[in-house]
Every structure is written in C-alpha cells, then in structure tokens.
Amino acid sequence: MKSVFGSHLISAVLGGVVYAGATDGNVYALRAATGKKLWSFPTGSLVESSAAVAGGSVYVGAANDTVYAIRAATGKKRWSFTANGTIFSSPAVAGGVVYVGSGFGGGTLYALRASSGKKLWAFTTGDDIASSPAVAGGEVFVGSDDDNLYALKASTGKKLWNFTAGGAVQSSPAVAKGVVYVGSQDDSVYALNAATGAKLWSRVTGGAVFSSPAVVNGVVYVGSDNDRLYAFAP
Numbered sequence: 001m002k003s004v005f006g007s008h009l010i011s012a013v014l015g016g017v018v019y020a021g022a023t024d025g026n027v028y029a030l031r032a033a034t035g036k037k038l039w040s041f042p043t044g045s046l047v048e049s050s051a052a053v054a055g056g057s058v059y060v061g062a063a064n065d066t067v068y069a070i071r072a073a074t075g076k077k078r079w080s081f082t083a084n085g086t087i088f089s090s091p092a093v094a095g096g097v098v099y100v101g102s103g104f105g106g107g108t109l110y111a112l113r114a115s116s117g118k119k120l121w122a123f124t125t126g127d128d129i130a131s132s133p134a135v136a137g138g139e140v141f142v143g144s145d146d147d148n149l150y151a152l153k154a155s156t157g158k159k160l161w162n163f164t165a166g167g168a169v170q171s172s173p174a175v176a177k178g179v180v181y182v183g184s185q186d187d188s189v190y191a192l193n194a195a196t197g198a199k200l201w202s203r204v205t206g207g208a209v210f211s212s213p214a215v216v217n218g219v220v221y222v223g224s225d226n227d228r229l230y231a232f233a234p
Contacts, residue, residue: 012051012058019058019072021047027060027068029075039075043068050090050132052098055114059098061087067100067110069117079117084108090132090172092140094154099140101129109133109142109150111157121157125150132172132212134180137194141180143169149182149190151197161197165190171222172212181220183209189222189232203232 012019017038018030025045029038045064052059057078058070063086069078085106092099097120098112107128111120126146133142139160140152145168151160166186173182179200180192185208191200207225214221220232 012053014053014072017072019051019053019060021049021051021060021062023047025062027051027058027070027075029058029072041068041070041075041077048088049100052091052093054093055096057114059091059093059100059114061089061091061100061102063087065102065105067091067098067112067117069098069114081110081112081117081119083110085128088130089142092133092135094135097154099133099135099142099154101131101133101142101144103128103130103145107144107146109140109152109157111140111154123150123152123157123159127168130170131182134173134175136175137178139194141173141175141182141194143171143173143182143184145170147184149173149180149192149197151180151194163190163192163197163199167208170210174213174215174220176215181213181215181222183211183213183222183224185209187224189213189220189230191220191234201234203230205230 027041043062045062049061067081083102085102086104089101109123125144128145131143148162165184168185171183205224211223
C-alpha cells in the first residue's frame, strides 16, 4: 500500500500526537503510540509543508496557496490565509507570530498573527521561497531560489542583511550560538555570522544541499544530493 504522506515531510509530534500533511490533501492527527487517527482536516490540495504546533493550534501550508490554522484538539479550522504562491515552506511560530514563505508564483515571506491570521508584514525576494524560516534572537532567517539567505527583523520584516550563495537556497537554516548554517544548490554548506551575514566558513559536498543542517556539540550534520550524510566541524 502506497503511503499518502509525502516522502520528505517531517511530522510534528506533541503530547503523544503526530501531526502531518499528506499528498491526499489532508492534515492528519494520529495517536503516536498506535497510529490511530484522531482527526483529519481537508485542505483540498497537496500538502508538502510540514506542520508546526504551538498554542493549541496546528499551522500548515498547502499547494492551493493557503496557510491554515487548525485546532490541535479537534481538527477544526481556526483561520486561513491566502498567499501569492504555493506553500512548500514549513511555518515557524515564535512570539505569537507565524512566519512562512511562498513559492511558484510567490517568493514572499509572511508574518501572520498566530491568533487570527492577520498579515503583519510581507517581504518579497527575487524568486520562490521553498526554504522554511528559522527564528532566533529577534531575527528571521530564510533562503530563496534567488541564491540568497536573508536575515530580517522579526517584528517589522526589515532586511538586516543578505548573503549570496552560488545557487538556490532551499535548505532551511539552523541557528546556534550566533551562527547560521545553511545549504545551497551550489553543493556547499555555509556558516554565517548571524548578526552581520559575514561568511565564517564553507564546505563543499558532492551534490546540491536541500536538507536542513542539524548542529550538535559544534558539529554540523547535513545530507547532500549525492546520497551522503556529512559531519563538519569548524
């Protein structure tokens, strides 16, 4: 039996419940211990965005250009927001705000009030956003297919800096101890000063880097399109 869940999706797990979108257009809540379905929510379109869970709500995007807020306990819709392009980016929630990017007709990062879906600000890049934003230290970091990683002020959307890589940045950044780590389709992983965007170092892999780095004890772990997992130390 073929799974309806996308092969590259990351589920959100909270309180013994797994929340995940699927290729059949539904968002599911499943009992983590047994897989029992608690509820499903129909979006009517492909869901490739991974869910984020915060404050009793599940936030997820769909290919119909829409971001949804769903009640985690019941699966009932709280609100929806229509973007200017497909939502492949996975939402990040911080300080009562949902940050999410749009692509394939978009190229905009949105900040939405988590309680209502009201747009607080929007920042447009030069191409689609498939990267999922990371929020740290009052800043939002997100990559774009225009080959840039952007740092924006979380409260206003004002651009603080951008770093230009050698290829599209669809990797989702990781932030640790004042350093932003991100991959690019130029086969490289970059470490950047989070405050200034200055490059601290870069490492070349054997293929494009779409995956999101993980940082543990100063070591950066990241997958590459050459079917290898790499571990880099500064």
